[in-house]
C-alpha cells in the first residue's frame with residue numbers, strides 16, 4: 001500500500017532504511033532499536049526492506065538499468081553498421 005510510506009507509529013520508511021544501513025547513531029539508533037522491539041509492524045517492514053535489498057543486490061549484475069540501456073544502444077549501433 002502506498003499509504004504505508006509514513007507508518008502510523010511515526011517511524012518513516014527512510015528511518016528504517018537508515019537503520020538497515022547502520023547509519024543511525026547514538027540516541028536515535030537506540031530509539032529505533034527499542035521501537036523495533038515493541039512494534040511488530042516495523043519489524044515486518046524492516047524485514048521486507050531487507051528482503052527487497054537482498055533481491056536487488058542479487059539482480060544487479062544482470063539487470064542494472066544503465067547497462068541494459070548501453071547494451072541496447074550498442075546493439076542498435078551494430079545493427080546499423082552491419083547494413
Ligand SMILES: [Zn+2]
Nearest residue numbers: 009011039042
Ligand atoms: Zn512502528
